[in-house]
Amino acid sequence: MSTGGEQRKIGLIGLGLMGRPMGMNLLKAGYSLTVWNRTPSRADELVAAGATLAKTPREVGAACDVLITMVSDPPALESVLWGQDGQKDGALDGLKTGSIYIDSSTVSPALVKKIATACQGRGIRFLDAPVTGGDWGAREGNLVFMIGGDAETLREVEPILKVMGKKLFHLGPNGAGQTIKLAMNAILALQVGAVAEAIGLVTKAGLAGEQLLEVLQASMARSGLIDLKAPLMLKGDYKPSFPLRLMHKDLGLALDLGNQLGVALPTTAAAREVYSYVKGEAKEDLDYSGVMRFWKK
Amino acid sequence: MSTGGEQRKIGLIGLGLMGRPMGMNLLKAGYSLTVWNRTPSRADELVAAGATLAKTPREVGAACDVLITMVSDPPALESVLWGQDGQKDGALDGLKTGSIYIDSSTVSPALVKKIATACQGRGIRFLDAPVTGGDWGAREGNLVFMIGGDAETLREVEPILKVMGKKLFHLGPNGAGQTIKLAMNAILALQVGAVAEAIGLVTKAGLAGEQLLEVLQASMARSGLIDLKAPLMLKGDYKPSFPLRLMHKDLGLALDLGNQLGVALPTTAAAREVYSYVKGEAKEDLDYSGVMRFWKK
């Protein structure tokens, strides 16, 4: 699968549902890969496939030309970048001048700007490049990247990103990628939440959710997302593809952004509380389509 | 265009954005058509094409074997069916025993049940059969019918409905059509509202709505509806295809149903107030995608 000509050394921090298959695709493409994860056992599969496991985020930074992070939330990202409690073991402490850092986590545009400033001070080129496409997209190398930052830097890492995703959208300066990502996830959460609410309504009225779905699939509102999620919602099958707790977090980040800017987002705010309710009641990890549980216990 | 063999006499009440093209398709298919509209001039085009204009809803009822109503809201429907102030000029007063009555307006399941009871008492067979597809679907004979009522009755009028729409969904007893329709419209309103909210967010963050749309169209959330409405929202072109005031009314009917049944619909409720805000501020008639105005004045 490897073409042999690849020379950039890549670092990858964050080996969850998304990070692992992204790393696997990088290895398959012939890149040398150094990885780190808070729970080291998550690296086993990648190490077996040829990746090197570092002891700290700093070691990953020092070992690579291009660092990619893919962690679950802003505090996790701050911790891998700046280290814990002044221990100087953060990835930013390791990265060399002239290296490139790509964050694919979903975090706040405010944190992106803080990172951009820190990188600028150290001569590191930085892109915010969150993704959409779920774990399936990560496995298939079919992610969509939403990118903020310098066009020249993007050109340099394009071959690397193309290993993981087919579509790269360059959307503006640092922060633009995250802003569009948060808006996109609000749309996804509301599209799924709307179907859940509608199923809740027709079911209580004595009809079968399947009947609504049949009509929905013949309508202009049909989307790939609805085709994917609605049947699972009718079955009550909420095996996490994109976990509800992360979607809930992203809705919070979208609302934080809206509230900083003074943009009212009444519908997103209402939906977030429904996701919060389900998160609070659920014992196990659910896909975000599990928002259905607010209506169908 | 007519096949000649059609014999059923059809009555059509309500000649708005939807009713006129529906009537035109019935005429083209060779049906004899008697029509009525509160503002009689709206019938001109149909009369020129061969329809007979009645003086009262009752006259329409008396002149037809199959009555179709397509009016804007529950009070309008009550008024055409039962007449004004005990004047006995309502359509139900005219309909013959054995005739069939199809309501394609969007009204409450509660009103559907009241109509069903009234029809049963007079030996009239009744279907609730609201549609989706907009004025474009009405012109192209490409509506989707959501139908509640007796299967045998539906079989009888199927050739008539097929003149106006390609897809007929038989969803259950009387009320089922309206229930699914209200749930569908809540989904449409929330899908468009979510895109508006997201455009509002990214725009205030300094990005162009077009960038969001580009990513959206590469995502699983893409739908025919978004492809149709979002570009118009970016342009601020709100020429009514499905008027905001009617979508706002339908959201109210969906919430009425939910509240009768004790199903909480928090997101629909939030969205309805945004539509209400825009309705209250707008001077002119807007398409429901004009909900965008809450963010972009």
Add this chain to the structure above:
Amino acid sequence: MSTGGEQRKIGLIGLGLMGRPMGMNLLKAGYSLTVWNRTPSRADELVAAGATLAKTPREVGAACDVLITMVSDPPALESVLWGQDGQKDGALDGLKTGSIYIDSSTVSPALVKKIATACQGRGIRFLDAPVTGGDWGAREGNLVFMIGGDAETLREVEPILKVMGKKLFHLGPNGAGQTIKLAMNAILALQVGAVAEAIGLVTKAGLAGEQLLEVLQASMARSGLIDLKAPLMLKGDYKPSFPLRLMHKDLGLALDLGNQLGVALPTTAAAREVYSYVKGEAKEDLDYSGVMRFWKK
């Protein structure tokens, strides 16, 4: 208890939690009283105290100079005023020219206007005069009346209303009473709902609701309503004083009014769905402070 000088014959329709004690106070003040209720047994206590039980609303109308209605919702009021299915047994059919009709139910301003028109056509003077104060206020003759209609008419019935309430607010033409009433009830529902939400929050954070209440009672947000309801909410004692299903209905009427006028009421709309949720889950009749159940099951 009677002062002897009272001569007006009063009719009272609707003998629920509010109507019964209102009737009792009218009897105690020496008025002659004719009553009707859908469930006749609810009249027993009043009949034992001297009231006459009529067979139909029309009979009540015919027997009185001043009619008072106190029923639960708009359909109930329409039914007692216009009768069932054209049977001509409604109260309006019985009322004499020159009589006065006072509606103390909480209904929509739209229905008030329909009633006002009907009364005007029959030479009946009409006041909309909904109340606040709960069943306790009704028993103590301590209701607050919010009144819309003609000042002269109000002057005439003031002695009667003063038997039931200490405070009469004349707020404008017909509809003004109901409009203010709906706004008032939205405030009550939100004030109680806010306390419930806050108790839900601090409880989940591991603190006792009593601690919040202690601070609340030392704050400027303290109100008689909070002093009354919050301790019951902490105990989970939801014996109906003002039933949740009626508050839920009133929130719906307030939202209907807002949506007709194009006034967005986002907070009221959110609260209504919480009340709806609890109404849908509850097996028994609850006070509206039972909205607490959304958080504390």
Add this chain to the structure above:
Amino acid sequence: MSTGGEQRKIGLIGLGLMGRPMGMNLLKAGYSLTVWNRTPSRADELVAAGATLAKTPREVGAACDVLITMVSDPPALESVLWGQDGQKDGALDGLKTGSIYIDSSTVSPALVKKIATACQGRGIRFLDAPVTGGDWGAREGNLVFMIGGDAETLREVEPILKVMGKKLFHLGPNGAGQTIKLAMNAILALQVGAVAEAIGLVTKAGLAGEQLLEVLQASMARSGLIDLKAPLMLKGDYKPSFPLRLMHKDLGLALDLGNQLGVALPTTAAAREVYSYVKGEAKEDLDYSGVMRFWKK
């Protein structure tokens, strides 16, 4: 004014609308006071009255036995406690072992816990003690303190707190003060927001807000807060007593807490977006009663 017997040296950081009068009361009570503020000119009045102006938060920490902070939000508090960019000029760097630190800002319980841990590591005793009562309460020494932390520590500083407030509520361990404070502010914001929404409704219906207020003041929903704010809302007088941007921030903190805990707060979430809307539209600084502007421009 001083009683002479006071010996504790007090530090005060944050000299805004609240901090200045709190400091003045401490000086009047005879305490020696060292102060710091980001904008030093805000200290002029206190310095004229005898306070010492420090150059850094660290200097304040080093100069006092009891430190009080009263800043506007969590980032401001983090910055004064831990200093800017590793400069070691934060207050925590200055505080002596055995000293007491009281935070009266409104921040997140999460930050409170982080501070508690940091203090514990340095032998500093810490209380979270946010206040309610507004700038008026601060001037009159009439604040209400909501306190989390150790009872013994509280006993020690009680004389100091009593100079600024009459009521001290000890509510539990660290974090309890902030949790109750956030719940309280959500109640205040919703109580005022509900009145605004109701005024918006009756006004659009053609009535005067004064009429609603008259009835409201005769009702059980009457509160000191409504008596204070509603007349100003009717006049459109939004001179900041408690600024809207701070109330908006506190609603965000309450929602953050709810969402961390998985407690749905649908009404608070709806209200927050209304406050956000007004914040986004306003050119000047408004009192939080300026939420009225969503309806009355």
